[in-house]
Amino acid sequence: MLKKNLKNINCVEEVRDGYVLHQHFGQFSTDWHEHPHGQLVFAENGLLFLYTLNNRYLLPTKFCAWIPQNENHKLVSYSPDLLIRTIYLDISDKQDPFYKQIGIYQTSSLLDELIFYSRKWNENTIADETEQCFYRNFKNILPDICKEEIPLALPAPRSSKMVEIINFLTEHFLIKHSIAGIAKQFSISERTLSRLFQKELGMPMFQFLKILKLIKALEWFDDGISNVSEVVYRLGYESVSTFSNNFHEVLGFRPQTYLLKKKHRQA
Structure with a gap:
């Protein structure tokens, strides 16, 4: 891209x-x-x-x-x-x-x-x-x-600490993270980290990472990658079904359906 x-x-x-x-x-x-x-x-x-x-x-x-x-x-x-x-x-x-x-x-x-x-x-x-x-x-x-609103939005953090955390996660979102690991890296408690995500972004850390990965998946599909398994591997998902379920949960349809529609539009 x-x-x-x-x-x-x-x-x-x-x-x-x-x-x-x-x-x-x-x-x-x-x-x-x-x-x-x-x-x-x-x-x-x-x-x-x-x-x-x-x-x-x-x-x-x-x-x-x-x-x-x-x-x-x-x-x-x-x-x-x-x-x-x-x-x-x-x-x-x-x-x-x-x-x-x-x-x-x-x-x-x-x-x-x-x-x-x-x-x-x-x-x-x-x-x-x-x-x-x-x-x-x-x-x-x-x-x-316009009833089917899609939550493909990533709120902007407000505090300097959250800006630092979000910048790190955005740059390293392909790494498998944990609440404990991120809390330790940024010298805050797990409870404080969870509270900051809910207060400033309105979602848990793993929901933020899920949306971030789906946005990256859509970018890769737009770039011409049409193999769902390859995207699953790049994003670090454990299985195609897990990725497909997350994709469907947020967008309302499966990645295979999205790629099929994209192919028909280009035909």
């Missing part, structure tokens, strides 16, 4: 309700920015990383992310073929909790079709009654069709 020489993309600052972009961006990075409207982002043919001040999220192919209005964020892609479909929506009059928080969602067939349909408009289109009607209804049903 190439991580050097990412092109910098200047994000759109002034957008209208229903402003859409369907564009191949490939490998890129944006600066930190925010929009006055909410933003629905759909990734295709690659992985998209979404960073906020408190979290980092992974958006796999055929998943979408909702980004609330005025949410400071940046986007990064290391996938050369990444296509992004983005719809900006004025949700100032919407009270549904869905619109108030970032979420990663598996794209249903209905949402997939609606996003695809929006291709008939672009950033230069003058909104007519058909387009306005489409987006009015789209905003009304969006919270109902």
